[in-house]
Amino acid sequence: MNAHQSLAIGQPIAPPEAISPAATASDAMVRFEAISKTYPAYRGKPGVNALENIDFAIPRGSITGVIGRSGAGKSSLVRLINGLEKPTTGRVIVDNRDISALAGRELRLAQRSIGMIFQHFNLLSSRTAADNIALPLEIAGWAKADIKARVAELLALVGIADKHDRYPSELSGGQKQRVGIARALATRPDVLLSDEATSALDPQTTRAILDLLANINRELGVTIVLITHEMSVVRQLAREVVVLDAGHVVESGHVADIFTHPKHPITQSFLAEVIGDSLPVSLASRIVAEPAAGGQAVIRVQVRGAGAGDTLVARLARELGLDVSLLSARIDEIGGQHVGSLTLGIPLGISGGEDAVTRTLAWLSQYQFPAERLGYVA
Numbered sequence: 001m002n003a004h005q006s007l008a009i010g011q012p013i014a015p016p017e018a019i020s021p022a023a024t025a026s027d028a029m030v031r032f033e034a035i036s037k038t039y040p041a042y043r044g045k046p047g048v049n050a051l052e053n054i055d056f057a058i059p060r061g062s063i064t065g066v067i068g069r070s071g072a073g074k075s076s077l078v079r080l081i082n083g084l085e086k087p088t089t090g091r092v093i094v095d096n097r098d099i100s101a102l103a104g105r106e107l108r109l110a111q112r113s114i115g116m117i118f119q120h121f122n123l124l125s126s127r128t129a130a131d132n133i134a135l136p137l138e139i140a141g142w143a144k145a146d147i148k149a150r151v152a153e154l155l156a157l158v159g160i161a162d163k164h165d166r167y168p169s170e171l172s173g174g175q176k177q178r179v180g181i182a183r184a185l186a187t188r189p190d191v192l193l194s195d196e197a198t199s200a201l202d203p204q205t206t207r208a209i210l211d212l213l214a215n216i217n218r219e220l221g222v223t224i225v226l227i228t229h230e231m232s233v234v235r236q237l238a239r240e241v242v243v244l245d246a247g248h249v250v251e252s253g254h255v256a257d258i259f260t261h262p263k264h265p266i267t268q269s270f271l272a273e274v275i276g277d278s279l280p281v282s283l284a285s286r287i288v289a290e291p292a293a294g295g296q297a298v299i300r301v302q303v304r305g306a307g308a309g310d311t312l313v314a315r316l317a318r319e320l321g322l323d324v325s326l327l328s329a330r331i332d333e334i335g336g337q338h339v340g341s342l343t344l345g346i347p348l349g350i351s352g353g354e355d356a357v358t359r360t361l362a363w364l365s366q367y368q369f370p371a372e373r374l375g376y377v378a
């Protein structure tokens with residue numbers, strides 16, 4: 001039995017694996033190859049390098065989150081996927097075709113297989129829900145009877161069959177986004193681009209729309225690219241994530257890996273914003289920087305896998321002969337995996353000695369549990 005098999009406390013955490021190399025073959029739905037995008041200087045404003053050295057692939061059938069702060073380059077990336085912008089260098093391959101090389105009718109045809117939904121829905125206020133959904137089909141030259149049947153199907157798919165004749169002003173934000181999703185799916189696209197599609201919605205409606213997108217991905221097999229500045233959206237929906245910062249991909253991989261193993265400070269700061277990382281106020285307020293004789297060191301351990309963390313405290317106590325306390329614990333389901341963090345109190349020696357802390361950190365490292373020392377409590 002090796003060290004890993006002997007653990008009853010969930011899987012040790014594998015190092016995060018970049019999306020790019022794994023999905024560069026034909027299983028990629030979208031592939032960025034050596035992309036850069038520079039907006040030229042204009043009327044005295046300097047040029048902007050919005051994207052530099054972008055090389056990654058979005059697996060076919062995946063839900064991939066692209067997260068970044070304002071100005072990171074997310075919208076530029078999306079506009080490259082649907083051919084609204086051309087790269088300055090490199091190629092964007094969508095479904096094995098170089099969309100960056102297409103123009104005119106060819107580009108318009110390719111764009112029919114790429115749907116898009118927006119933060120502010122972008123519905124025509126003068127058209128009913130049904131007529132908004134019909135629009136791309138009219139443009140594509142569908143027959144009237146076929147449009148009618150398809151629109152009815154789409155309204156049912158997004159759960160608003162009864163809103164057929166309603167105008168956007170008569171719909172809630174969530175209902176408007178359902179119309180937007182139905183319109184985006186009208187021409188049966190292979191890719192659905194979501195540009196901050198839930199940013200204008202309350203948390204409950206956001207949850208419902210993200211659930212709808214998950215169903216669409218599962219049932220129709222549509223690849224979803226989720227542009228967002230919120231890690232909570234990535235956590236709820238995506239399996240893969242790409243972190244953009246100042247035009248560069250700083251980290252990418254499976255969501256569960258990135259959540260347990262964030263490397264880049266920008267990823268760490270996104271993660272700090274989601275509740276899983278926060279400590280109970282009563283504990284956080286007691287943590288100090290200096291050890292106190294007879295107190296405890298506070299260690300946070302990341303755990304992952306079914307039963308994650310269940311027996312970690314007991315094993316540590318037994319194997320190291322320590323009086324370990326569990327100060328707080330949180331387990332979430334992220335990217336389809338159980339991921340969590342345990343905050344442990346490790347006793348200091350009578351004179352504040354750290355021998356037990358050193359042994360605990362070595363033990364955790366041996367079993368590949370990422371751990372950090374948060375400070376000390378009396």
Ligand SMILES: Nc1ncnc2c1ncn2[C@@H]1O[C@H](COP(=O)(O)OP(=O)(O)OP(=O)(O)O)[C@@H](O)[C@H]1O
Nearest residue numbers: 039048049050068069070071072073074075076077
């Ligand atoms: N058409 C344009 N012309 C000039 N500069 C642009 C243009 N579009 C974007 N930029 C610049 O490129 C950079 C990246 O912008 P982009 O909109 O892609 O970022 P973003 O991550 O989507 O930001 P936000 O979340 O604020 O929408 C920014 O510095 C932006 O000012």
